[in-house]
Structure formats: structure tokens, C-alpha cells
Amino acid sequence: MKIALVSYSTKPRGGVVHTLALAEALAAAGEDVTVWSLGRGGDSGFFRAVAPDVRVRIVPFREGPVDETVGERILRSIATLRDAFDPSPYDVVHAQDCISANAVGRCVRTVHHLDHFTTPELAACHERAIVEPYAHICVSRSVADELAEGWGLAAEVIPNGVAYDRFATTDPAARDAWRARLGRYVLTVGGIEPRKGSLDLLEAYALLRAEHPDVRLVIAGGETLFDYRDYRGRWETRAAELGVEPLVLGQVSDPDLPPLVAAAAAFAFPSAKEGFGLAAMEALAAGVPLVVRDLPVLREVFTPAARFATTPHSLATELATALTTEAPARRAAGQELAAHHTWHTAAQHHLTFYHSLQR
Template sequence: MRIALLSYSTKPRGGVVHTLALAEALAAAGQDVTVWTLGRGGDQAFFRRVDPAVRQRIVPFPDGPSEETVGERVLRSIATLRAAFDPAPYDITHAQDCISANAVDRCVRTVHHIDHFTTPELAACHERALTTPYAHVCVSRTVAAELADGWGLKAEVIPNGVAFERFSAAAEDGAGRAAWGSRIGRRYVLSVGGIEPRKGSLDLLEAYALLRERRPDVRLVIAGGETLFDYRDYRTRWEARAAELGVEPLILGAVPDDELPTLVAAADAFAFPSVKEGFGLAAMEALAARVPLVVRDLPVLREVFGDAARFAATPEALATELDHAFGAPDPARRAAGRALAARHTWAEAARRHLAFYRSLLA
């Protein structure tokens, strides 16, 4: 089967991680797979090495004028990918996000989560990316139900896989974990995803200040953060609030892919206070690395993580649960998390995608 997977970036965001891992698993299953994406800022390759069995088509996307708005950049992204992509050679065209779904006329679409935009261009892009595709995949039942309730669309539910071996092995890598411990200088709570509204970054900051009252030696470390959207105003508010609270989190930015597993494995707790998620891939990676996990109390995260995580609805509860995670060992919860992560394989995700593709072609 000739399959095109379309994404919007080469950067290490959750949807891009998903796209590459799925592409490699489909290729390992004997399929002819090409990944299409935009090379922003001069990028000519993805953030990590991709299996040579997967073809790559990275469409140049130069920076726009300094006054370009987010809406204008999104429309230019769609137009650039549309001009470059030819669907003719492919049996299946599978878009993984709003931008790539708008750039093609007929596609399967994975809806990772449902956003609610107020910018007119983004709202229109989001609506078209839901209603135009002829078939839909969701990574959780909760998002599939949201799609059905809001738009009357039926989606195939295929959960994410996780690079279990990479993150599990990092838990055994004493040298790698020691290197991060030495660099950070103290025990730490880790959050991956950057500083942005959807990630609940302000709530995490409030929780960290409360946690510091109980555990003054703990550091908050934030990794990741490359995104298409402009969150400078939110970041300014976050920095001002950190100064008011008298806390200084360590902001790492994007971490090299080969260093991320040991960064995760060396953490004493993983915080995942997102207000909107479809699955929680970074949190599942933390479970694979045997790190205690505290997540926001959302229906989708209850569905995905069950007894493997601690849940918190407020900054106060988040601080309390992080404190518990730093406290007495919880071997039953840790074992449940490791077993849960081990069950989510990309090979199984690829198998289910192929069955779905074949049903569509039939």
C-alpha cells in the first residue's frame, strides 16, 4: 500500500513524534510510506533520524515578514504544502493536523484533540480540517465522543504507541541519569511541552511554589516548547508570576532526542497539567521510564492512564500529589504504569491503521 502521512513541522511536537513513529511502524510492516511536512526556518530534516525505509518530503517554508500574524502564517503554510503535494501516487493520504488536512482535498484525518480558536483564520481552518476529510481517526475514546457529539462524525479509535524500550532502558542508564542530576543540581519535577495555555503552565507554576514550601530543594524543569503559535504574551505573564512567587524554574527548551529519555528517567516526578489533550504521549513515556506521574483530572486522562497516574484538578491538588510522588514509594502504581506503557506499541498502532485503511479502500 502506498501511504502518505502529512504533518506541519519537523520540530519535536507530539503530533510530529506520532507521525514519524507511525510511519516507521507502517514501513516495518512492509508498506510504502512517505512523510510530507514543511521545513520551517530552513529545516531540511526532522528533529531526529528517520528510518531510511520511510521516504521524506520536506517542503521549504521560509520565514515570513516580521509583521505576519499567526492566521496569515497558517494560511501560507496551507498554501505552500498544497502547492507541493501531489496525491496521485498514493492509495491513502493521511493528514495528522489542521494545516495538512486543509492542504489536501481528500484525506483521512487523525484528530489528536479538538481546539477552540477565536482567530477567524484558525477557526475556519480547524472547522474545515474536521468536516472535509472522508474518514477520521482519534487516539482516545474521549476525543472520538467529542467529535461525534459536536460534529456527528464517527472516528476509528486507535491509541498512540510509545517508544517503550528507549524510555525503559533510560531508567537503567545510571550514567545518563547521573549526568542530568549533576547538571540540574537537585531533585526535580519535569514537564515536557513548553510554556503555553494548553499545557496548563500557569497552574503548574502555582503548584510548584506550593510544593517548594514543603520541599525547598525541589526544582521545576520544563523541556520542549517549539510551536507554530505565538504565546509570547502568555510567556510574559508566566515569567511575571514566577517573579512574584519567587521561584526560578529551569527552562531547557527543545532537548536533543537522544538525551530526552534520560532527562525523563532522572526526574523524581512528571507533571502533566494540560487543560486539553487527546492522549498524553509524553506522560506515557514517563511511565515507561518508571517515573511517578501526576496529571490533570480530565476524562481523557482518566481513560488513558487509570490507576497508573495521580490526578489533580487544581494547583493545590497538583502540589499535594507531587509531594506524595516525592514521598513514599508506590510500587503498585509504578508497576501498573510500566505495564500500561508496554502495552502501547507502535507495531499494534500500525496494524490497526492498516486494517482501517484496507476497510476504506474496500
């Protein structure tokens, strides 16, 4: 089967990590897989090397004018990918986000999570990418239920895999190097943006520091298509008001990420909207105590391995408990849960679904 997986970016966002891992697992199963993406910022390849049995097609995407709006950038992204993409060689075209779904025409769509956008062009992109694909996949039952309730659409539920061995067996020297550099820290991965609950985590960190002044908050990642400068400004102002100084690492290289995660004393995942929580599952694979926001989707995915919080105060409380009295049984449950989610299994379920669409 010839399969095209299509993404909007080469950067290490969760949906892009998913796309590459799925492509490699499908290719390992003997399928002919090509990954298409826009190459932003001059990128000619993905943030990491891709297995040689996966074809990669990067469509150059030039920087726009300095006054380009988010909406204009969305429309230009769609048009650029549409002009380059030819669906005719493929048995299955599988879009992983709203930009690629708008660009490629008839497709299968993975709805990782549902958003509510105020930018008109982005809201329209989001809506079309839900209603126009002929088949849908969700990475959790909770998101599939949202899709059914809001749009009357039935989606196949195929959970994410996780690169378990990569995070569970990190190099001890590399892990210890992060600890020597950063000390004792709570880590979050995903950048500073509204969906990631960054302001709530900042408030929680200030409360946590009152009892654990030696603990740092470390933030990794954050590459995004959207412009969160206003939110980032509010976050920086609030940090100054609270008298805290989180360490913002930005994008971390792919080889450095597993030891950075493994070296953390706890992992915070206070997202207000998620589809699965791949970064949090990677933390469980590394044996790191996990505290997440109490959302139905995160209850679905992470019970019984995570601690759950609803407010900055409860987030601080649960992080403090994770730092001081995390039970070995909970860590073991987390690693067992992460080991259960394999990309091989995810790929096999995708193939079964693809074949069902050919009948």
C-alpha cells in the same frame, strides 16, 4: 499500499513524534510510506533521524515578515504545502493536523485533540479539517466522543504507541548526569502555553517548594507554530511574584530526552486539553511517578497508573505525595501500561482501517 503521512512541522511536537513513529511501524510492516512536512526555520529534515525505509519529503517554508500574524502564517503554511503536495501516487493520504488536512485535499484525518481558537483563520482551518476529511481516527475514546457529540462524526479509535524500550532502558550514566546537573526535579515536557496548563503548574510549584525547597521545576520542549509571547510574559511575571525560578530548557535533543525523563523525581502533566498524553506515557515507561490533570481523556488513558489533580493546590499535594511515598506497585502499573501501547499494534490497526476504506 502507498501511504502519505502529512504533518505541519519537523519539530518535536507530540503529533510529529506520532507521525514518525507510525510511519516507521507501517514501513516495517512492508508498506510504502512517505512522510511529508513543512520545513520551518530552514529545516531540511526532522528533529531526529528517520528509518531509511521511510521516504521523507520536506517542503521549504521560509520565514515570513516580522509583522506576520498567526492567521497569515496559517494561510501561508496551507498554501505552501498544497502547492508542493501531489496526492496522485498514494492509496491513502493521512493528515495529522489541521494545516496538513487543509492542504492535501481528500484525506484521512487523525484528530489528536479538539481546540477552540479565536484567530479567525485558525478557527476556519480547524473546522474544515474536521468536516472535510472522508474518514477520521482519534487516539482516545474521549476525543472520538467529542467528535461525535460536536459534529456527528464517527471516528476509529487507535491509541498511540510509545517507544517503551527507549525510555525504560536508558543509559544509567546519562540519567545520573542529568541528576548531577539538575538535582532533584519535577519535569514537564511541552513548553509554556495555555493548553499545557503552565500557569497552574507554576502556582503548584510555589506551593510544593514551601515543603520541598530542594525540588526544581524543569520545563523541556515548547516548539510551536503559534505565538504565546503574551502568555509567556504573564508566566514570567507570576514566577517573579511567587519568587520561584523554574529551569526552562527549551528543545532537548532526541538522544537526551529519555535520560532527562528517567532522571526526574516526578513528571507533571497539567494540560487543560489533550488527546492522549504521549509525553506522560513516556514518563511511565521510564518508571517516573506521574501526576496529570483530572480530565476524562487522561482518566481513560492513565488509570490506574497516574495521580490526578484539578487545581494548583491539589496538583502540589499530589506531586508531594509522588515525590515522597510513591508505591512501587503504582510504578509497576505505569510501566505495564506503557509497555501495552506499541507502535506495531497501532500500525496494524491503521492498516486494517485503511483497507476497510478501499472496499
